Amino acid sequence: MFIKCILLLSAISFLSAGRLPQPEERIIGGKNIEIEDAPWQVSLQFLGKHRCGGSIYSKDIIITAAHCRFAAGGVELGAEYFQVRVGSSLKDRDGSLINVKAIKSHEEYNNPKFANDVAVMRLSDFxxxxxxxxxxxxxxxxxxxxxxxxxSGWGATKLISPDIDLIIQKHRDHLRSILIPIVPNCREFLEATDDNICVYSPGQSTCSSDSGGPLVVDQQLVGVASFASRLCHSSSAFAGIPSFRNWILNATKYI
Structure with missing residues (x-):
């Protein structure tokens, strides 16, 4: 059991700290906002550190990206490793921290790659x-x-790339947001499916650690941050909520 825990923590450390940004996560070119401007926003915390964003659906249900609960090598992480911080524009203090009681990710997540990237979490308290x-x-x-x-999210605000193999991310503790237009299709991404909604504006993008966060139109959740260009300099793709609405409603009954 001890060795298993050490291996898991090693995989986690690589995933959350040392890895290059993956095409799933990305807020570049945004501005600071207060939590009252996006009171549905939560910080999904893994072993006490911000990992992804999420959205409040009900008093005990959070919607996020399925890939946020997987470590390196496809290791599925249990609910006991996660908490959510609500009610704060700061990812590491204020508001309330609540344990996650259960997680259900889409049964066909990652089939094909980045498809069905949605999950629901039930909290331990209302x-x-x-x-x-x-x-x-x-x-x-x-x-x-x-x-x-x-x-919106707490993702990287700047990437410095001295060469193709080294990317330095600059993060901020304060919640940030961007206003960005929906584009007609996601043709930039080979990984995109009909379920994705994409956005694009030069110099603006979601970035590392924004994964799972909300895309909002008219005070409604339309997308969950899923993947984007490697350097956070182009389009971003979201799991489209209208496509997964029925799955979410059903999943909340059985989680």
Whole structure:
């Protein structure tokens, strides 16, 4: 058991600290916002450190990306490793920390790569709603191309790439957001499926550790941050909530 724990922690350390940014995570070119501007936003914490974003759906359900609960080598991480911080624009303090009781990721996540990248989490305690903690309804249809959508998170705000093999990420502790238009398709990405919603604006993008965070139009959740270009300099792709709405509603009944 001891050796198993050491191997798991080693894999986790590589995934969360030492790895290069993957095409799933990315807020570049945004601005600081207060949690009251996005009270549905949560920080998904893994072993006490921010790992991904998420959105409040109900008093005890969080929606995030499926890939956020996997470590290097495809190791599936249990609920006992996770907490969520709610009600704070800072990822490492204030608000409330609540344990995750159970996780259900989409049964066909990663088939093909990055497909079905959505998961729901049940919290161990009910949230107390306030101006800083609020649920967000699920969108029933995809927004039209050109619609401005808001993405938010605590991801990298700058990447420095001296060469193709070395990327240095600069993160901030304060929640940030961008307003970015929906594009008609996701043709930039070979990994994209019909379930993805993509956004693009030069100099603006989600980035490392924004994964699982919300894409919002008209105060409705339309997407979950899934993947983007390697250097956070181009389009970003989200798991489209309208495509997964029925799955989410069903999953919350059995988690």
């Amino acid at each position: 949230l107390a709603f306030s101006s800083k903690v609020q649920p967000i309804p699920l969108a029933k249809k995809n927004p039209l191309p050109g619609t401005l959508a808001m993405a």
